[in-house]
Amino acid sequence: MQNIDTSPLEKLRAYLETADLGEDGRLPPERELAEALDMGRTVLRKALATLQGQGLVWRHVGKGTFMGERPVASATDINALVLRTNPMEVMAARLAFEPEIARLAAANATGSQINDMRACAQKCRQAPTWRQYEHYDNRLHRSLGEATQNALLLALLDTMTTVRRAVTWSRRRDKPDRPPRDHHSFEQHDRILEAVAARDGQAAADAMRTHLRTVEQNLRESLGN
Amino acid sequence: MQNIDTSPLEKLRAYLETADLGEDGRLPPERELAEALDMGRTVLRKALATLQGQGLVWRHVGKGTFMGERPVASATDINALVLRTNPMEVMAARLAFEPEIARLAAANATGSQINDMRACAQKCRQAPTWRQYEHYDNRLHRSLGEATQNALLLALLDTMTTVRRAVTWSRRRDKPDRPPRDHHSFEQHDRILEAVAARDGQAAADAMRTHLRTVEQNLRESLGN
DNA sequence: TCTAAACCAATTTTCACATTGGTTCATGAA
C-alpha cells in the first residue's frame, strides 16, 4: 500500500507535464487516459481526485477534465445577475464606473462625437414625454462610452445598462406629462459635456459624479426611503 | 388610397398600445398578427415597415418583430469582443475600473475577506512559479471585487478578467523560473491591502492605480514599445 | 396595381444519440 498508491499519481503527473493538451487544457476522458497510462479507471480517478484537491485540475460531468483553475461561471449570465442585484447596487456601480468613463471620454472624444452628445442633450430638453427623455438620456450616456474609444469599456457599460434596465423595469413609474423645464439633468448634462469639450477629464468625472448623485437621491426617494 | 392606407397603420398602433407583450417586447409573427387584425399580410408588412422607419419597432428574420429600439449587439458576446480589443485597451479599462473597485472594497470589506486577501498576497510572495503567482494574483484582484459586496460590479470585473485572459493568452510569455524576491507587485499589493484594512478608500484607489500603472509599464515593454 | 399565396433564407427549437465524470454493486483476493 505504500508506493502502489503513489505510483499512479506520479505517472499522471508525468503525463500532464509531457502531454500536449489542446488550447482549452482539456485532457482525454478517463476511460481513454486509464488505458493509455495502463491503469484501472478507479485508480486513475483517485489520482485525479488528488490533483483536483490541489487545485491543479477541475472536472465537470459531461464536459471533461481540465488543467488549471475552474473558470468563472457567472461572468455573462445577465438573467441570473438581475436576480442577485437591486437598484441601489446598480446605482453604486454607476457611481463607480461612469465618472471614469467621462474622464476617458474627455481625453479621447472626437469632434463629431461631442456634437452627437450635444444633440442628445438638446433632445432631452425638448422631449415631450418621459419615455423619449429616457431614450436620449440613455443615448447620451452611451455616447460617452463610445467616446472613450475603448471597445471593452463600452461593452462593460452596455452590460451595466442592460442590467439597469432589467432591474428598473418592474418599478417603472408612470410619471405625469413630461420632464419639467428646469429638470436637474439638463444643466448637469451640459456641465459634463462642457468638461468633455474642454478636454478636462477631472471636471468631467466630477460633473458625472454630481449628476449620478442627484439621480441616486431621486431613486432613494422613489423607493420610499 | 387616402385612408384605406392609413387605417391598417392606426389599427396596428392601437394594437401595440393595448397588447400585453412579453418582457422582451416581442409581438406575434406576421401571419398571426395579420389574421388577428383582420388584414392581409402584405398591408400589415407595409404598416410595420412604417413603424420600423420611425424606430418604433425592429425586426429580424427568424427572430420576430420587437417593440422599441434594436438592442445593442455586443453587450455580452465575449468572443466578438476579444477580436475588437487589444492588451492596451484592456489595461486602460483596468486603470479606469479597478481603482474604484478598491475604493468600494475599502468601504465594505468584511474582516474575513481582508484575511483572505492577505493570504493571497502571501501566496503570491511564496509562489514557486509564474503560473502560480498569476493564479493568486488573479484571486487577489477578484477578492477585492467580492469585497465591494456588489454583485453587479463583481460580474463586470469577471467579464473584464475573462477578456483580459483571452487577449493576453496568445502572447503568454514563458518566463524563466519564478517571480523575483523583490517583485514590484508584492509591496504594491501590501499597500492596497493596508489601505483597505484601514478603510481608507482614497488610499486604496491610489495604491491600485499605482500598481496598475506599473503593470501597464511592464506590458508596454513586453509589447516592444 | 394591388393582393395573396408560394417560396426563400435566417434562426430557433426539438430530439435522438454519443460522450463523460460520478455512483453503485457484485466479484474476488488478502
Next chain:
DNA sequence: TTCATGAACCAATGTGAAAATTGGTTTAGA
C-alpha cells in the same frame, strides 16, 4: 471479513441533424 477492482449504470453535457418558425422576396392572378 475487508477492501480494492472493474463492470454496469446514472445524470449532466455536447453534438448534429431535422423540423418548425419567422421576416423577406418573388410570382401568379384578379
